[in-house]
Amino acid sequence: MSTRFPSSKIGSVVKSAASILNTDLNSIHIEFKNASEIGAFASATDELVTLAFELQEAPQRAFDFILRHELVHIAQKRNFDRKRSTHSAAKITALLSSEIEQEADRIALAMDAGCNQTIECRLTDIPQRAAYWGELGHYYTIYYIMLSAGIDAREARIRAFFCQLPDEVLEFDATAATRDYEQPAPEGKDGGDVQLNAYARMIGKAAGIPRATPKDEFHYIQARRYIENPKTGAVSEKIVLVEDPKTRKERRQKDQDVIRGLHTLTGGDSSRETETRRKAVIANWRDPVISGLALHPYGDSFAHRVLKGESNTYGPKCGHAFHGHKPDYVSQRPSLYLQYAEDLYDLVSEQSNAPKIPFDKVIKPKLDKVLNIYEQRSSHQKGNEHEFVVRIEGKGAEEKGLKNLKHFLQLHSGFKGDYSPERHRGRHWRDFFRINKSYIQSMNIDYNERQIKLLIEQAASMWRCGHTKINLAPWFRFIK
Numbered sequence: 001m002s003t004r005f006p007s008s009k010i011g012s013v014v015k016s017a018a019s020i021l022n023t024d025l026n027s028i029h030i031e032f033k034n035a036s037e038i039g040a041f042a043s044a045t046d047e048l049v050t051l052a053f054e055l056q057e058a059p060q061r062a063f064d065f066i067l068r069h070e071l072v073h074i075a076q077k078r079n080f081d082r083k084r085s086t087h088s089a090a091k092i093t094a095l096l097s098s099e100i101e102q103e104a105d106r107i108a109l110a111m112d113a114g115c116n117q118t119i120e121c122r123l124t125d126i127p128q129r130a131a132y133w134g135e136l137g138h139y140y141t142i143y144y145i146m147l148s149a150g151i152d153a154r155e156a157r158i159r160a161f162f163c164q165l166p167d168e169v170l171e172f173d174a175t176a177a178t179r180d181y182e183q184p185a186p187e188g189k190d191g192g193d194v195q196l197n198a199y200a201r202m203i204g205k206a207a208g209i210p211r212a213t214p215k216d217e218f219h220y221i222q223a224r225r226y227i228e229n230p231k232t233g234a235v236s237e238k239i240v241l242v243e244d245p246k247t248r249k250e251r252r253q254k255d256q257d258v259i260r261g262l263h264t265l266t267g268g269d270s271s272r273e274t275e276t277r278r279k280a281v282i283a284n285w286r287d288p289v290i291s292g293l294a295l296h297p298y299g300d301s302f303a304h305r306v307l308k309g310e311s312n313t314y315g316p317k318c319g320h321a322f323h324g325h326k327p328d329y330v331s332q333r334p335s336l337y338l339q340y341a342e343d344l345y346d347l348v349s350e351q352s353n354a355p356k357i358p359f360d361k362v363i364k365p366k367l368d369k370v371l372n373i374y375e376q377r378s379s380h381q382k383g384n385e386h387e388f389v390v391r392i393e394g395k396g397a398e399e400k401g402l403k404n405l406k407h408f409l410q411l412h413s414g415f416k417g418d419y420s421p422e423r424h425r426g427r428h429w430r431d432f433f434r435i436n437k438s439y440i441q442s443m444n445i446d447y448n449e450r451q452i453k454l455l456i457e458q459a460a461s462m463w464r465c466g467h468t469k470i471n472l473a474p475w476f477r478f479i480k
Contacts, residue, residue, distance in 0.1 A: 013064050017071040020111055022118045028074055042066050044073035061112070068108040075121045076100060135422045136370070137330055137337065138299050139164035140405045142292075143415065145345050148363055150354020153414025155288040158443050162292030163299070164421045165456070166262045169432045171212050172456055174263040178316075180212035181255035184243065212255060214428050219247040254457060259316045261464030262293075262456075264300040267315030274301040278347060280468040285351050289445055289452070290470050293459050295344075302340040310336070334371050341367055370405045418442075429453055451479050 010030060018025040031050045043050045049070045055063055103123050110119060142163045146156035166172040220241040228235050259265050264273050277298035284290040304313045330337045342359050349356045357363070409415040419439055433440070433449050440452075447455060459470050 009060070009063075010067065013067050014071065017068055017111060020115065020117070020119055021072065021075045021107075021121065023075050023078060025071065025074065028071075042070050044070040044077070046077065047074065049074065065108055065112050068111045069104045072104040072107045072121060073100075076104070076123055079121055079123070135164060135167075136405065137303060137340070138167065138296060139421045140409065141341060141367075142295055142299075142344070144366075144405055144409050144412075145341060145363070146348055147409065147412040147414050148357065149345060149348040150352045151348060153412075153416075154443070156414065157416060158288040158445060159292035159295060161419065161421075161440075161443065162289050163295040165293070166258070166296045168421055168427070170210055170426060170428050171453075172258050172262055172429075172460070173212065173426075174259050174265060176210060176212040177255040177258040179210075181252050181259070183211060210426070210428075212258070213251055214430075218251075219244040254460075256316065257457070257460040257464045261460035261462070262297055262300075264297045264304050265314050265316045268313060270301060270305045270311055270313050273313055274298070274343070276466065276468070277301045277463075278343075280463060281347060282351070283469040287470075289447060289455070290459060293456060294463070297463060298347075299340065299344075302336055302343075305336065307332070330371060337371070338364060338367060366404075366408050370408075448480070451476065454479065 014025050014028070028047045028049060031048060032053050033050055034053055042052065042055070049067070051067065051070075055066060100123050103121065107119050107121070139160050143156055143160035146159060147153065151159075166174075170176040221244045222239055223242045225238045225240050226235050227238055264277065266273060277294065277300075280294040281291050281298050284294055301313065306312050306314055341363070345359050345363060406417065410417065419436075427435070433452075437449075445452075454476075455470075455472070458472075462470060
């Protein structure tokens with residue numbers, strides 16, 4: 001559904017923003033979609049602002065701020081064409097997305113505070129889609145770095161698969177686990193004794209994410225409820241099914257293990273988290289399944305650092321919900337992604353017997369292409385001081401980034417392109433294993449389906465508590 005200024009509420013915000021930004025916003029269109037389709041609660045590209053349906057239930061002031069923020073982005077994007085066409089003596093250097101977001105926040109806050117003076121957008125934005133840290137940062141980067149470091153092709157394949165797995169399976173996904181932790185048992189079963197809080201509604205309905213625990217795995221007990229008739233005051237007894245308090249506690253404990261142990265959402269010092277997760281990878285290196293799993297929280301110790309405050313990671317309560325998917329976009333913080341890749345290469349090289357190749361000369365130039373970073377100079381200007389240089393995140397950067405990295409992977413004889421994790425997200429374990437059973441079997445690992453699931457749960461619990469080495473009990477091998 002595409003509409004322009006569908007209500008007076010939106011129209012008044014757009015009109016005031018146009019005045020303050022000194023730009024004509026009559027040509028823009030506003031589109032409403034589900035937040036799950038957008039990947040956030042709002043976005044802006046070209047002359048289109050996309051808002052989530054769920055925002056219509058937000059408080060007026062919050063809705064207005066988000067809309068103003070996106071309108072500032074429209075003005076920033078218009079700067080690209082305007083500044084490119086002028087003969088400015090200044091050299092225009094495009095900035096990182098995080099700086100562009102800061103300017104949008106600052107101007108939107110000024111509007112919210114009642115500013116009625118003209119404010120100029122000084123930064124230039126380019127209407128592009130960002131590349132995801134997810135599959136690109138975990139699976140494909142891990143795979144590429146390992147093959148480049150001379151790791152055995154079979155072990156690199158296993159580690160890349162299990163590094164990506166926590167983001168593919170709902171039982172081990174951070175957002176699904178957070179929703180599961182915050183919400184009571186499925187609606188209609190709890191007898192109304194637990195209220196669904198606003199945060200649980202936001203991460204559940206607005207984000208479009210199912211909960212971690214499958215419906216048939218909840219355990220219920222009977223309980224008496226006394227209900228008062230508001231009109232007559234009469235009290236009646238009703239027998240309802242509620243979640244067993246013991247299993248509820250165990251379920252929520254597993255959710256916290258996943259959030260903190262597998263996804264490094266601890267709120268702690270990010271450098272310390274990276275060092276701890278690094279030790280976990282090294283301690284379990286001999287087992288490619290466990291070390292592959294350990295690489296996921298290690299990667300998240302970079303990806304889940306707070307925007308504009310990278311000394312700490314996001315906390316377990318909200319994660320990066322209030323920043324949407326921005327922390328997961330590689331192009332939001334390319335320098336951090338390259339730092340992660342170089343640290344990962346050093347880590348992996350220490351475990352390999354192959355000669356170490358220079359990261360800056362061989363690997364980094366390829367990762368720059370993965371990030372779709374290149375320089376564009378205007379044709380009508382001459383001389384260095386009139387150069388127009390822009391850092392561009394290419395159109396469709398996610399697809400381009402994956403395509404480029406897959407191309408570099410194919411140059412390695414050990415790469416098998418028979419698994420694409422970006423096509424398999426958001427399934428419960430049973431469905432995920434059923435769909436990928438033949439692929440998992442082709443890796444010839446030492447664990448069966450049940451052992452893998454228990455192993456992930458045990459690793460999440462131990463890593464949450466700060467342990468590094470996973471020691472399996474002797475009886476573990478006999479689990480069928």
